[in-house]
Amino acid sequence: MNNIDIELVSVSKSFAGIPVVKDLNLKIPQGEFVSILGPSGCGKTTTLNMIAGFNTPSAGDIRVRGKSQNRVPPERRNLGLVFQNYALFPHMTVAENVGFGLRMRGTSRSDIAVAVDAALRSVRLDGLAARYPKALSGGQQQRVALARAIAPRPSVLLLDEPLSNLDLKLREAMRIELKEIQEQLGMTFVYVTHDQEEAMAMSDRIVVMWQGVIAQQGEPVSIYRNPATRFVADFIGRSNILPVKARNGGPGFLDLLVDGTPIVLRSSHTGRSTSVASCCIRPESIALMTDPAIQAGLQNRLDGVIKRIVNLGAQLELLVEISGGLNLTVLVRSGLSGRVPELASTVTLGIDPQEVLVLSD
Template sequence: MTALDIELQSVTKSYGAVPVVRDLSLSVPRGEFVSILGPSGCGKTTTLNMIAGFASPSSGDIRIRGKSQVRVSPEHRNIGLVFQNYALFPHMTVAENVGFGLKMRKVPKIEVAGRIAEALESVHLLGYAERYPRELSGGQQQRVALARAIAPRPSVLLLDEPLSNLDLKLREAMRIELKEIQAALGMTFVYVTHDQEEAMAMSDRIVVMWGGEIAQEGRPGEIYRNPKSRFVADFIGRSNLIPFSSWKASLHGTEVMLDHSGLTLISAKKKVTPETGFICIRPENLHLMTEADALSASVNRLSGRLRRIVDLGAQLELTVELAPGLSVAHVLTSSQADDLPELGAVLHMVVAPEDVQLLSH
């Protein structure tokens, strides 16, 4: 028996002459929480719909637990589905909503009550069986939708932006609950979202899509620290993305000249290709220093004028102008606010060569 719950093998989906998903291959091991992340129109929902059976691939194969699903209808794929609009029946109780899928699958009546209780217990709603959806909060309704999806004990659960209708605080709470539920069930979750924070908080692995293709996949921290392209660096977290005009090998790695500024920086990365044209520095990897300490640093000294301070509560976001038309963002904790100079003052910073990423366009 295969250890993979889902396999997409060279899957392409076109509508007429327009390809929406291009030659996509993806394997999802059993019990993994995978998020498919990307902007609107990148092909992530189409990919989910093909796994669910709501759309057929133009070419390629989709396998669930080793068996091809291309000619299998959605109701026979043994998958659970959770959508952003919940789709609860308002005239049914919580228990009746959760049991609906079981009845459609003709689960023996003697089993139904136990399955409903089991599903509600897994989402912490065991005492809500006789309530109606209108008597529940948005988060509770979402958990009912989740219970309904897992009650039939599917092989995998597909979730299409299920938290997008919730307010920020509730979304953050539900992220934690969803991950805890998934871990307790040991079930494979495939989660589609455009929210990178959501994906980072919950996923074992993130698949970043762009233009119908996989731009990068890996563990959240790995993608954040080592983006492969300008798009991924810009989409995952906050980045300082700066084009460079020329480069040369140096003792410490690769020295690049930043466009239109005369400034140079050294990256510890040594692989430069014709497609490489940007550096990426995460704002937290710029370190403020006194002028004396900055001058004593051997490489990657930067100086510029403080042009803006945005107070985000726990953090301060600074904009520092290094040269005309070239500014970088830097973040500090709010506890460091008292040490900041006035706007227009010169700040001195350093960045380690290993924190200067070289990226393709």
């Protein structure tokens, strides 16, 4: 079942001597929705362009279904491509746009008509075939771009930030739809984005890139639950990143480095790394100890003062200063026990050792 569709073997790319992608190794199995996620300048778009064939790797090999692509021009790679600015052909109707790929391959008129119909139906745009792109909304244009890319049935679809020009509501709706389309077609999607929420929502697997290398890859949940490095913890989701040191006293304990006496933290993850420099605690995994009896399992207790309260609607975001001047961001449900925390009041925070994640730098 899991044949490898795309394989990058020690791929590097430099522009004018400046390395942008460094010794990248990546396997993308058939039918997976893989997101390449990272901040701008991390090399993700360069990687996509190398897979598409618009950039030639400085070193290494790109293989599609086992065949090296280094000498194959982009038009012979049989990969679909969706651009951030849609890149629809303005002088062609929607149907002509969608049929373009098949027309270039010399497919017969009637076969093109059938394929165009199917592609437009799968993106729910049937009925707009005779329009010109100019007469469509941004969301519709993006669907046309998607239909155009899938109409020739490429083995892999490459998407370069395809949703970032849409407004938030539409973007969220399109996430779900994109995922559905991908599952229906069973096509491999390689999705480049800087939006971690987008990547979390759609992907089977996320490849986090930073400074030209893969910082971490895995399922969205595992990346969120177990960020490997400080960068990943910071980039994916929200987090409190605290400077710590492994404790001489043995595994299971960390010293939180503050100005005064070190604070001892229990963590279930200390065994994993030898050079511990920081730990990550997600804001939603910190509890307010309003009822100590219920929260007995939370072995880490920290006292602090609420410095700021931001009402996010469903949640309250608290900024709590604990001893040593360290600030922790805490997310609690708004309706929690009907009691609203007060500004400047003293609270006790409870943290499960499971939730104290250890990071290497």
